[in-house]
Amino acid sequence: MTSLNFNSIIRFVVLVLVQALLFNNINFLGNINPYPYILFILLFPVNNNRSLFIFMSFMLGLFVDIFSDSGGVHAASCVTIAFIRPAVLKFAFGMVYEHQNMKFNNTEFGNRLIYFSILIAIHHFIMFTMEIFNISNIILILQKTLFSSIFTIILCVLISVLFSNKQR
Template sequence: MNNTITQNTIRFILLVLIQALVLNNINFLGYINPYIYILFILLYPIQNNRLLFIFLSFLLGLFVDIFLDSGGVHAAASVFIAYFRPLFLKFAFGMSYEHQTVKIGHSEIGQRITYISLMTVIHHLILFSLEVFNSGKILLILNKTLFSSIFTIILCLLITILFSQKSK
């Protein structure tokens, strides 16, 4: 138990710092940045207290917002996917989620891709809709969502594969 808390605390701090100091300076093709801080939300233990999880996600988004001067857009998007995570888990992992035996680090690659992609696209869609905040620029929103999502999904998959524990 203690181990989980330390692990998640370190993950939280590390992801915020990496996001603010490294990943936001990528600006691939001018505007495409990955937002891998959502890995915290993706990998948070499933059996844990849901209330705390939603609150931590809000805090995560808020910290990113403070670093990026973006108002509350990251907080809103993070809280949203945190609350609706069980829905996506059920969709992606099906039966094994019902039995509470899912470990995202050890899951099948196909299921993992579905789960990460769904969460990322929803997160980015909310993020960029709120950031642009102008329904007249729907094409810009979709454009940003599409390209940043691809970037984020690839990075998240690579990181989960690289850092997954080898033990069975």
């Protein structure tokens, strides 16, 4: 059961580098940055070894943390969404997921959008809560979560459409 194949490792390295060198420096309208590196977690093969998957997500977050000097906020939010991913998959895809032979390329666009949105919103909320670390700034946290989530969702959908190799 080799769920960690060569393809995933390439994707891991490329996403971390692109996040560190490009997406951390976008600063749209002053301070809005997207975090599309979590595509690694979103598009990880479904029939995987769960412990390995959670560990890989932790490493992904930790690398992004080292690059952006943010302590452990990305690592914490990445393990969380990796842990709750099966529940969200079941909610978003229903029967298709239950049959265990699901491929993200063959799913419907609407389902995929819901699945992306839920995980991205949770990820960003945990990340900004831990980064600001002050409950009296809850408005600022929600505002940053909303704007960054919209940005990330658009980019994630675009990237996943662009790089999907759909068999026709």
